[in-house]
Amino acid sequence: MINRSMILSVAVSVLLVACGRSYNTELYQEIKSVDKMVFATMSITKVPRLVDRGDLWKLEWGKRIAAYSYNTYLRAYIDLSELQKDDLIFDEKAKTVEVMLPPVVTEIAGRDMEMKKIYENFTGMRSLKISEEELAAMKEKANASLLEELDRNPMFKKQLVDEAKRKARRYFEEIFLDNGYAASIDFKAE
Numbered sequence: 231m232i233n234r235s236m237i238l239s240v241a242v243s244v245l246l247v248a249c250g251r252s253y254n255t256e257l258y259q260e261i262k263s264v265d266k267m268v269f270a271t272m273s274i275t276k277v278p279r280l281v282d283r284g285d286l287w288k289l290e291w292g293k294r295i296a297a298y299s300y301n302t303y304l305r306a307y308i309d310l311s312e313l314q315k316d317d318l319i320f321d322e323k324a325k326t327v328e329v330m331l332p333p334v335v336t337e338i339a340g341r342d343m344e345m346k347k348i349y350e351n352f353t354g355m356r357s358l359k360i361s362e363e364e365l366a367a368m369k370e371k372a373n374a375s376l377l378e379e380l381d382r383n384p385m386f387k388k389q390l391v392d393e394a395k396r397k398a399r400r401y402f403e404e405i406f407l408d409n410g411y412a413a414s415i416d417f418k419a420e
Contacts, residue, residue, distance in 0.1 A: 269394035270306040278372035298345035305339040306394035333420040
C-alpha cells in the first residue's frame with residue numbers, strides 16, 4: 231500500500247533531480263559561453279645582432295655592430311566553446327562533478343613592435359646608421375630562429391601548459407565549489 235508521504239517524497243526527489251539537471255545545464259552553458267580563456271602567458275626576449283664588416287668597393291671601411299632586444303609573447307588557453315555537455319558528469323547524491331576540459335593550447339600572442347637598442351658600435355669610416363629595413367630584417371630573422379627553437383625545445387610550451395593546467399584546475403574547482411560541488415578536473419589530449 232502506497233501512502234501520501236511516499237508519493238510526496240518521490241515527487242520531491244524527482245523535482246530536485248530535474249531542478250539539479252536544469253541548474254547543471256545553466257552552469258554548463260555559462261562555462262561554455264566564455265570561449266577562449268587564457269590561463270598562462272610567457273614573455274621570451276630575443277636579442278638579434280648585426281655584424282657588418284663593410285664593403286671596400288662602396289668605400290665603407292670598418293664595422294657596424296649592433297644588438298637590439300624585443301619580446302615575443304606566448305599564451306596558453308582553453309577553448310571552452312569545445313566543451314560538451316557530457317564532459318561534465320554530476321553526482322547529485324555525492325555533490326561531486328567530474329570535468330573533462332578541452333586541451334590546453336599554446337600560441338604566439340604577438341611581439342613588441344619596437345626593438346630596444348642594447349649596443350651599437352661603428353668603427354673606422356662607418357657612420358652609416360642601421361636602417362628601419364635592416365632592423366625589420368633582423369627582427370624577422372630572430373623571430374624565425376625563435377620559432378625553430380620552440381619546435382626543437384618543447385620545454386617552453388610544457389612549462390606554459392603545466393602552469394595553465396594548474397591555474398585552470400584551481401579556477402574550475404572554485405567555480406564548482408561555489409555551486410556546491412567538489413570537482414575532479416582533467417584535460418583532453420591535444
